[in-house]
Amino acid sequence: MTGISPSNPPQSPVHEAAEAATNTAPVEVDTRPVNDSDSTLSSEISTYTASLTSSVLNYPTEFGRQYHAYNADSYNFPNDEAERERLDLTHLLITKGIGNRLFLAPVDLNRSARVLDIGTGTGIWAICVGEEYPSAEIIGNDLSAIQPTWVPPNVKFEVDDVEQPWVHDKFDYIFSRYMSTSILDWPKLVENVFEHLRPSGWAEFQDFDLLYYSEDGSITDDHHLLKWMKLFIDTARTKLNREPCPGPRLEGWIRHAGFTNVVHRKFRLPLGSWPKDPQLKDIGMCNIAQLLEGLEAFSLKIFCGVLGMPMDEVLVMLAQIRQELYARKYHALFDL
Structure with missing residues (x-):
């Protein structure tokens, strides 16, 4: 920034x-026991986003989402109600960050x-x-x-x-x-x-800089999240001629x-509740909430519309990412 x-x-x-x-020392992981079930993380995010909602203030339809009409090729993400809610979450993520x-x-x-x-x-x-x-x-x-x-x-x-x-x-x-x-x-x-x-x-x-990384080596090229993001970044650069990072x-x-x-x-923005520092934990919860809300928004027009991937294949990829996120398999971050 x-x-x-x-x-x-x-x-x-x-x-x-x-x-x-901004501290350059590695982000310390919260080692206290957590419940790794999908429902537990979903409940945490639901509670978190509900608490945030009270604190903030003729389009084409493709792939089941509403998109911009004016200079439609200039922006490849939705503008519907779900995306507006995610954008407001991203506003909070950045201001907190x-x-x-x-x-x-x-x-x-x-x-x-x-x-x-x-x-x-x-x-x-x-x-x-x-x-x-x-x-x-x-x-x-x-x-x-x-x-x-x-x-x-x-x-x-x-x-x-x-x-x-x-x-x-x-x-x-x-x-x-x-x-x-x-x-x-x-x-x-x-x-x-x-x-x-x-x-x-x-x-x-x-x-x-959207490329996820970890300071402890917990996220690797074998993880679906990193595969997805690298494909997204490459497609944006080579097919859309737009810089994602x-x-x-x-x-x-x-x-x-x-x-x-x-x-x-x-500024480092963690993904999830894994940091020990309370401020970074709060930022991480905001970040994972906006990511889970936005996975389809980020992916459908880019992967289905630009790359021509079948929607079923894309949805399976996104389900694999969600499964990883719910299982808390890594201590991922990206930078602002």
Whole structure:
């Protein structure tokens, strides 16, 4: 994840809640006994997601899911209610992962700042920022109008493709998050962000390296989760020409665009309740909940529509992944 500015304002402080995710020491495994049954993990996730729900605020149908209509080839994942719920879970995953913060850039939004949220999705980030900073003007754009109707008066949403020519005036702060597998030309996007910032403005990019790994060797190429993710990454790159793991490359694109005062940070996001640290355990539960909710959303159009795999074969693969996750076979992470 990278935050940058064309000027040189003071750096944002490091918050204690994010230290567990950024600490380079291996994540300690919680060795207390757990019940490995499917129903136990399902119950844990159900309880977890139910507690989160209270704290947050004519499309084509393929493979039993609803997808974008506007520039449909630009985004290969659903926009239906199930996917919106998963996107809100992902919002919580990322905000928890960076220390229970909406952003890290040291930008002052208490004044009348203009803010652009690229690929706003359900609009949850824009709404939260609009509520916290009522004097700021927040614009969120996305390919689908799936955002709520009732939003703070300083927040508005637009249906737009961020890779098309920009018509906006300049902004004080431009925020981009979770655009993995969505962008054809990342360098051009970063250049557009640079060109549409006011002097002393800030931009912040929060994105993933989706390849799962373990620090103790517990996940291997023999596991279905890693096989699935490697196939997903390869298909996105070779068939869609879209980068599924932009996180590690952001700093290079950003420096090349001309930004100064570049700050690059990496946060570890565990998958499941295996960490001993309570904050990382909470992040891990949020992560596994959004993954289990999103397995079909991530897979059907990519594997069936692009690769031509039979749906039955894909569903069997996803069932094998679920079985591994319920059995808690590994201590997997990926990076933000």
